Amino acid sequence: MGRRSGVSWTQTFVHVQGRGAVDCHTYPDRTPILELSAGASVVKVVLPATWVDDAVRLFARELAEQARAFAEEVERLHHNQNKRESKREEEAA
Numbered sequence: 001m002g003r004r005s006g007v008s009w010t011q012t013f014v015h016v017q018g019r020g021a022v023d024c025h026t027y028p029d030r031t032p033i034l035e036l037s038a039g040a041s042v043v044k045v046v047l048p049a050t051w052v053d054d055a056v057r058l059f060a061r062e063l064a065e066q067a068r069a070f071a072e073e074v075e076r077l078h079h080n081q082n083k084r085e086s087k088r089e090e091e092a093a
Contacts, residue, residue, distance in 0.1 A: 014038045031056070034063075 014020065020038040031052060034045040045063070047056050 012041075012043055014041050014043055 014036060016038045020036065023035045025033045025035060030049045031047040036043045047060075
C-alpha cells in the first residue's frame with residue numbers, strides 16, 4: 001500500500017475491563033485532544049491544530065452521539081445482567 005498523507009488507517013482495540021480513563025484536554029489557542037487510556041494503552045483523538053471547519057465540527061458531534069449510544073448500551077447490558085443475577089439468587093434461595 002502506498003503512503004497516504006493525512007489519512008488514518010490503523011485499527012486499535014483498547015480492552016478497558018473497567019479500568020479505563022477518558023480525558024478531554026483543552027487549550028486556549030488550539031483544538032482539544034481526547035485521550036482514552038486503559039492499562040498501558042493510550043489512544044488520542046486529535047484534530048487539525050488550529051482550524052475547525054464544518055467537517056471537523058460534524059465529526060466531533062458524531063463522536064459525542066456515538067459515545068452517548070455506547071454508554072446507553074453499556075447501561076442496558078448492566079441492568080439486564082443485574083436482573084439475571086437477582087433471579088438466580090432468588091431461585092437458589
